[in-house]
Amino acid sequence: MNTYSDKVMDHFQNPRNVGEVENADGVGEVGNPTCGDMMRISIRVKENRIDEIKFKTLGCGAAIATSSMTTELAKGKTIDEAMQITRASVAEALDGLPPEKMHCSNLAADGLHAAINDYRKKHGAGE
Amino acid sequence: MNTYSDKVMDHFQNPRNVGEVENADGVGEVGNPTCGDMMRISIRVKENRIDEIKFKTLGCGAAIATSSMTTELAKGKTIDEAMQITRASVAEALDGLPPEKMHCSNLAADGLHAAINDYRKKHGAGE
Amino acid sequence: MKNIYLDNAATTRPAPEVVEAMLPYLGELFGNPSSKYYGVGQITRAAVQKARQQVGRLIGVNNISDNPDDPYEIYFTSGGTESDNWALKGAVMCKSKKHIITSAFEHHAVLETAEMLEKSLGCNVCAKQTACEVTILPVDSTGLVNPDDLRKALRDETAIVSIMHANNEIGTIQPIKELAAITHERGALFHTDAVQTVGKIPVDVNDLGVDLLSMSGHKFHGPKGIGALYIRKGTRLDPFLNGGGQERALRAGTHNVAGIVGMGVACELAMKNMEAEAKRERALVETLWQGLSDRIPKIHRNGHPEIRLPGTLNVRFEGAEGEAILMYMDMMGVQVSSGSACSTGDIKPSHVLLAIGVKQEEAHGSIRFSLSHDTTAEDIQYVIDTMPKQLDMIRQMSVTWKG
């Protein structure tokens, strides 16, 4: 009977893909330090696929775990596939989040989408 | 740390002078069964002294103990001396009573005074 | 000396299993359940929730989740008194309906609360606007409320009806299901003080159809100082303690973890033992009554002979006063309780006995015997053997006894 699932704890304890992609093709920054959570996702795109993805986050345990999980889910996917990753699918992949933490899983998916949009804008493939 | 003093408990457990003096010279009845306490004290007077004194009571532990103690205090005393026995002196002789029980010690002294007054009335020595 | 405790309606001895379950939470596992994000807090959070499920199951609330943030319908309080206060105060304080219906034989925790609300709703500045009206329903000579009386008393402005499940002095069990249904027809909330029934007879909030139900751990072998209020989902009730957000911000305050765990185990034990135990106590009570009434003249049984708690017997002894009986029985090592409220300073006889029509002078001479899981057949036999002599002593002293 844990507040966080084992998957959340695993990603929290061993966060994947921490950092910044150098010379990223797209960067998404969401959240606000005033609210206590902020997140930056940077991606490198090769042949329309997410070749490299990294995150940095200021936030709670759930924020870290969802960031980590989101990067794992997105890695290797095509841009279009990655856009399908929703707030709900991240939470599901983590075996659920406490209700009051759903907000954080939103943040990570939002960050990913922002990064892809940034890439599209820069590379003329925008919506 | 007892609700009742040892003296009260002693008089309660071994009440003195229970009963009715036969052909009493004076009888005092105070209290009211509706209120849950009622007491009758009967006395025989010889040479202006209380020669015999008995009580009957319907009431709580304190009522029984104060009745018993009152009869002990009064026995052998002159009528005038016995009239000096007050509510306070009964309580004192019992090493005190819980505050909410002072009412009962009142009852016993009142009963004694009523018995003496009855005697005086009958024998022309009324106040 | 003998030590026979027959005052289990006042309080019971915590079961050994209860104490054992509590101990870790007074030691190693002392974490604050509100500290969600580290180990020791998580353990106690889970323990509180497990107890909530145990309490729920005993009263027919079976769907409490494992999520400690979800008190669902069971809210822990400091006992039956707080639960009763909360139910009544919480139902009228912020509501436009200001009429309360209760009965003449409720526990003081309900009656005094109703009286307080009648006086002022806690505010004498605007007492006229805010004071509640209170209707007190009578009970018949067995202690039963007449559903027709309730029907007549209900108004559109009735906020809440509070009728206790079983009475603590005489044990009569009210027709709660019927009373709750009548109440709901008129749109009022129904509360029952089930402090004397929970753990002793089957209590199912859904079958009874109540909105609010009070219980108290120490009445069924749990610890003192812990209780609960059942609040049916959707019931609009004001918070009772404001503060740190515990119990869904309705009843703040650091959880009494050990007490809660103890109450939970007591519920589980009660569920397991209830059926056999009720049967056993009912038989013992009959033995006691037969034994006493065969040996002691002029005694009477108060309350309903059938529709009553299995373990409670209230007897009136002519020509004797309750406290004196109680003390002479104490000398013999038997602990019972006197119906009279003599001890409180104003020497009023029990309002419950008066409510069932016992005369003032008679009410003073009543004694309650209340049994529990700890009571043996030998205990009962001892009382049957010793009480006649003690009572004879008192009556020999009594002014009113006419042997």
Add this chain to the structure above:
Amino acid sequence: MKNIYLDNAATTRPAPEVVEAMLPYLGELFGNPSSKYYGVGQITRAAVQKARQQVGRLIGVNNISDNPDDPYEIYFTSGGTESDNWALKGAVMCKSKKHIITSAFEHHAVLETAEMLEKSLGCNVCAKQTACEVTILPVDSTGLVNPDDLRKALRDETAIVSIMHANNEIGTIQPIKELAAITHERGALFHTDAVQTVGKIPVDVNDLGVDLLSMSGHKFHGPKGIGALYIRKGTRLDPFLNGGGQERALRAGTHNVAGIVGMGVACELAMKNMEAEAKRERALVETLWQGLSDRIPKIHRNGHPEIRLPGTLNVRFEGAEGEAILMYMDMMGVQVSSGSACSTGDIKPSHVLLAIGVKQEEAHGSIRFSLSHDTTAEDIQYVIDTMPKQLDMIRQMSVTWKG
């Protein structure tokens, strides 16, 4: 794994002596203290009164009699939250004065209660007539209330001023004596929430001059679910729980005997150990602060550096979020607390930190270390040794950290 508990401001481990003293009252001595007239009830009545004397002595109330019917000035409650609720609600509910003054850095048990009273005094029907006005005093950057602010805020209609003795998050100790004196000049009651000071630093109600003072057993190695409200003789305060007349009919409900006994023993232990313990904890806190600030860049101490609780240290770490720090420390077996109220759903930073002027984005990165009698020098060294690495990890991940 290590298990280092540094969240003693949230709750403490009951002392072994406390638990041992409680045990008989969960077993043999289970009698109801309200059952005055037989043995087992008398024992628990005496035990409750003894505990009342122990509690009294710790806060300078030395004249409590042996008479269990005389709560004198110490009234047992279910904890600090109930005491706070009672003080505020009881002071305004039935009074014509309807203005409350409190401070921006009170515990939620005071702030939420004041807010509730401001909204409606529990009655939206006549809210306009009955609602209280509430003035919230600011605190300076160290957490201190300015007595001049209080002077200006007081009015003839002020019913009660409630300022906490020491703050639970940052530990700053208020000039209660001065604030109470100013309050009394204008005829209002003065309440202090001393939940964090009782048992940790000397508290003397007569020296402080307060009318009402809240305390809670579990904050100084007593059990959870028990507390007390000091009510100075002559103070007009409404009853909080109506019912069976316990605690001089001001706080009804069967006494939590074991809890009360435990709290009494905790008070006695605190009295004995306080001086040496405060000195020891103050030194450990300095060691901790030195150790951390030497090893971790860009950290700041929240609260007053001197006028503060000996065992509480609140530190702000730039570029890191509180819950994350807390969880990484938990992985190392260290239990601390985050100032942020992240857990409650709305991700608000601590109102206390905001009150002392910490910026929102900074408030999220604050951690409270709180020590107790159980904390050792080795514990502190372990934290100094492990925390830098954990913090570095978090900062490496952080968007806002600019190493």
